[in-house]
Amino acid sequence: MEYENKLVLAPMVRVGTLPFRLLAADYGADITYAEEIIDHKIIKCERIVNDYIKSTDFVEKGTDNVVFRTCNEEKGRVVFQMGTSDAVRALKAAQLVCKDVAAVDINMGCPKSFSVSGGMGAALLTKPDLIHDILTTLRRNIDTPVTCKIRLLKSSQDTVELARRIEKTGVSALAVHGRQVADRPRDPAKWNEIADVVSALTIPVIANGDVFEYDDIQRIKVATGASSVMVARGALWNASIFSPNVEAHWEDVKKEYVRKSILWDNDVKSTKHTLKEMIMHYSCLEFPEGKAIIKSQNLADLAKVYGDEEYYESVRAYRIALDRHA
Numbered sequence: 001m002e003y004e005n006k007l008v009l010a011p012m013v014r015v016g017t018l019p020f021r022l023l024a025a026d027y028g029a030d031i032t033y034a035e036e037i038i039d040h041k042i043i044k045c046e047r048i049v050n051d052y053i054k055s056t057d058f059v060e061k062g063t064d065n066v067v068f069r070t071c072n073e074e075k076g077r078v079v080f081q082m083g084t085s086d087a088v089r090a091l092k093a094a095q096l097v098c099k100d101v102a103a104v105d106i107n108m109g110c111p112k113s114f115s116v117s118g119g120m121g122a123a124l125l126t127k128p129d130l131i132h133d134i135l136t137t138l139r140r141n142i143d144t145p146v147t148c149k150i151r152l153l154k155s156s157q158d159t160v161e162l163a164r165r166i167e168k169t170g171v172s173a174l175a176v177h178g179r180q181v182a183d184r185p186r187d188p189a190k191w192n193e194i195a196d197v198v199s200a201l202t203i204p205v206i207a208n209g210d211v212f213e214y215d216d217i218q219r220i221k222v223a224t225g226a227s228s229v230m231v232a233r234g235a236l237w238n239a240s241i242f243s244p245n246v247e248a249h250w251e252d253v254k255k256e257y258v259r260k261s262i263l264w265d266n267d268v269k270s271t272k273h274t275l276k277e278m279i280m281h282y283s284c285l286e287f288p289e290g291k292a293i294i295k296s297q298n299l300a301d302l303a304k305v306y307g308d309e310e311y312y313e314s315v316r317a318y319r320i321a322l323d324r325h326a
């Protein structure tokens with residue numbers, strides 16, 4: 001996979017499932033990261049080709065819990081992001097999914113306590129030897145490109161030093177979120193410190209942080225020197241941020257997302273969570289729409305909220321017909 005001059009959908013837990021990734025790609029995202037999945041969880045899965053949905057599913061053995069769903073359409077651009085603290089486990093997890101994805105990424109930036117207490121996410125930033133171990137093990141044993149996503153360290157010099165060590169492992173690209181672990185999302189991202197990493201490395205650096213509208217893409221490119229840009233919240237609030245054309249209205253984007261969730265039979269909890277995030281940004285969950293979403297128990301309920309019962313029924317009828325012919 002090429003990493004220069006790319007628009008990248010950031011990994012987002014409970015958001016970056018298949019329908020949201022396809023939505024972002026429709027609007028122009030070149031590379032779409034899936035939500036972080038912990039190595040322990042994916043290792044417990046088996047790969048199942050789902051003929052009804054036309055997807056490839058990684059399903060927790062003995063259950064019908066789909067941990068990761070992907071499809072052929074996104075094979076060349078989907079990045080599987082993993083949470084891990086162990087090279088052998090990371091390899092086992094990567095080997096399971098690597099033929100179905102464009103790249104495998106290691107999350108080295110998550111500051112949440114469940115991640116850090118398990119030695120994953122941002123905990124890795126203080127363990128360069130372990131980072132080296134994980135990345136070289138993956139690089140030597142899978143053919144799929146390997147990347148990682150880090151945050152800034154206490155000083156720009158420390159970040160550059162770590163980035164240089166990471167580069168030496170042979171990763172294809174490095175995503176840098178321009179905040180330190182203790183920074184809050186409202187603290188401004190330090191584009192100047194991403195620039196220091198860009199000028200120190202030869203591999204592509206993907207700049208991430210505070211891109212909220214299309215014009216910010218150019219701004220962060222100029223400020224950092226990075227040719228590729230990763231967007232999280234800006235895309236969550238309106239996935240058409242990737243489009244060079246006029247931004248689509250968030251109401252239309254939201255409806256398209258609901259349709260894609262129906263089409264790909266997304267986990268209703270993930271769809272509800274994503275819708276709630278969109279609504280909280282522009283409006284308020286106390287209004288009837290928000291209340292109806294909170295009350296919804298399945299995708300049929302959500303289709304009703306948006307007047308899309310006919311669409312829901314047509315997808316369902318198609319699947320029943322497929323079932324009869326099977």
Ligand SMILES: Cc1cc2nc3c(=O)[nH]c(=O)nc-3n(C[C@H](O)[C@H](O)[C@H](O)COP(=O)(O)O)c2cc1C
Pocket residue numbers: 010011012013015035036081107108109110149177189208209210211230231232233234
């Ligand atoms: C809802 C949400 C979920 C996130 N989940 C992940 C994740 O799974 N893995 C990860 O590396 N970063 C995750 N992040 C961090 C983003 O990928 C990104 O680094 C951060 O939000 C800064 O980008 P932004 O300023 O464009 O939002 C998440 C952020 C948000 C808002």
